[in-house]
Amino acid sequence: MKGSTWVRELRPILFTLPAMIPFTIFWLGPLVYVFYLSFTEWDFMSPDKLFVGLDNYRYLFENPAFYKALGVTLFFCIGTVVPVIVIGLGLALLLNTRMKGRGFYRTLLFSPWVTPTVAVSIVWSWIFEPEAGFANTVLKFFGLPELGWLKDPQWALVGVLIVTIWKLVGWAMIFYMVALNNVPEDLMEAADLDGANRFQRFMRVTLPLISPTTLFLFVVLMIQSLQAYDQINVLTQGGPSGSTRTLLYMYYQSAFESFNIGEASTVATILIIICMLFSLLTMTVSRKTTHY
């Protein structure tokens, strides 16, 4: 009998191994490793890693480039998440009524999401081309001053944001369409009978009922924007003069361009901590406030 309890414990473990072995080697292990590397100094080449304690953190917190990247990251995350959620919800509200061409609009608005970010970013970089690009043609048509777009430190991040929002908005819209479909009709009718107008019904009934979707999109979009790489790499490579260098891009550059493994690992560790704090925070908030 002793043997059979062993087997009973072991068999489920065997079932988890095909996923858990690669997960441990390529995810869990590296997670611990990057934390360790943040306490060392290394350049990829030399045989030894020098243990330097908290030096990397100290240098990073004294480095103005770090704070700039932190600011860019914050701006990029909020600049992605808020418009995507607001526009996505707005489109879903309008599309969720009976109307002709609903399926067509839905397909069309969702389509950017399936396309490769690199390819569409290349297309957008042609649109943003300062001399003959379409973006400036439009501005000229309306009598507005032309912009340098991706070549101008003031506008480059806006350009990257436009591409990111364009790609994600239809995806968020689909989530909201599903959520809105699940709002019970009789609840709306009850509110209607109670004399609530459209706006009140939206604020008091619809919005609370779809709050789990909002929260989910908020977390997923936030983590996605913290990791945005493809469009930045194609459109601006972090430039001009660091105006689109997010924490993730800074991490990539110090690791694979300047081979400063210590600094890169420190940035990565900070990025991981931000993500985890953020996820835990929203999980707590969701327990307290969302209505299921």
Added chain:
Amino acid sequence: MASNPRPLSRFVKHLIFAVASLLMAFPFYWMVTSALKTNDEIWRSPPTLWPEVPLWSNFADAWAAAPFWKYMSNSIYVAFAIVLIQIFNSGMMAYALAHMKFRLKGALSALVLLGYMVPSTAVYLPGYLVLSKLQLLDTYTGLIISNCVSVFSIFLIRQAFLQVPHELVEAGQIDGASHMRILWTIIAPIARSSFAVLALITFIDQYNNYFWPMLITKSPEMMLVSAGLRSFFVEGGAYGLKWPLIMAASAFTIAPLLIVFVFTQKTIMQSVNMTAGSQKG
């Protein structure tokens, strides 16, 4: 939701969607028309909305200018392999989490949940070092096995398996079937729509994948399609000369995905339903 029958508001609504659709589709339109222009015409200001003489040969020229067929088949091969492995290991893992009892279950679920919170890009540097230790840099083996577990896939299938009554597993055991047999012949077929979503979403994700494959595969003939296109973009005078060819190359990179999307959009949009569902479990 109460629908609004007033013709004026209906008109306004259609107007909003016409404008939104135009904005969303415009980059695709501009890509194709730019691909058909001559180098002279593309720089004209104001730009022509449709090329004077569509230069269809640009597509052939771009196709010949870099080994795009090679890049695409590389991407298809890698994406396909990853899909197969993920079907296998997500099915096994989800079965253990949903229909087996064992002591480590809680701990393993928590570990996988942690995978949701930590950005995978943040571990690219140590992951790269691990692959180099294993001598797997610049190989598809390295690329495939390092990408072969997805927390999303595990959650998706687990959610589907939880909806299958446990009595089916027990009935199978009474008949003397092994867990492997129960999983793949009884449970998995019931959850086939979730497996279809997994396959499609993973395939698109991996086909489009850029950052990690670019770090791992250094030799030009190993490049996946996004990296190949990007290097064509940089060499081909990104900052100047060959815009029509670059637009043509982007067009035939994007087109297969849009075609796949049109034919499978029901399944792809179903993924939204399932993703939203797997959050609550």
